Amino acid sequence: MASLNVGSLGEYLREQRRTAQLSLRQLADAAGVSNPYLSQIERGLRKPSAEVLQQVAKALRISAETLYVRAGILDEKERDELETRAVILADPSINERQKQVLLQIYESFRKENGFATSADADGTDQDASGDAGVRADGSDDGAPPTRKQSAGEPFQGEQS
Incomplete structure (x- = not known):
């Protein structure tokens, strides 16, 4: 068969x-x-x-x-989603944080278009690092800054 x-x-x-x-x-x-x-x-x-x-x-x-x-182990739709993720994760021209943001945007668009996302499957809406990070629309959702702070330098948004 x-x-x-x-x-x-x-x-x-x-x-x-x-x-x-x-x-x-x-x-x-x-x-x-x-x-x-x-x-x-x-x-x-x-x-x-x-x-x-x-x-x-x-x-x-x-x-x-x-x-x-x-x-016959995987159907075509699953393959397309996995390949998209693999290409993003394998791209050496962007850093890990940028990869995670791209994946979040991808998930957001899939969800908006009525497709289940891997985040829906595991019950979370966070990236692999556990950060909530940047929303798909580019706005910050309150996650801590990703840039390292120099000694004595105020946080972003903090008055000196």
């Missing part, structure tokens, strides 16, 4: 492996799986675990979420 998804996954993996100009053996070594096992996955005879798919995706330098969708 799942062989249709697995077959599609296998064909996709084979195509990606060939595009990356890797032999079956090279990919198996890079992913930390056996050559026969990888061959069975490509032929649609085995359904790999999410962990194996993640290892193969890393070795191919492709999105693990794409493989999860192909394998």
Whole structure:
């Protein structure tokens, strides 16, 4: 019954492996799986675990979420949300605080458009650091300043 998804996954993996100009053996070594096992996955005879798919995706330098969708582990909508988050979190040109603000804005827009957010799922409306931070509209919600204060320097908004 799942062989249709697995077959599609296998064909996709084979195509990606060939595009990356890797032999079956090279990919198996890079992913930390056996050559026969990888061959069975490509032929649609085995359904790999999410962990194996993640290892193969890393070795191919492709999105693990794409493989999860192909394998039927994740649906397309979930993949899109996860990929958006992954791109934001992986961007080296912005700092951690900026990443968290972007994720908050993203969550706000999804919520406004009627989509469930990961914050709704865990019952919180805070970022990973636990700060409430900056609202999606850019206003401060009373969170402490993120800039370090120099000795003797008044806090923002404090009169000297």
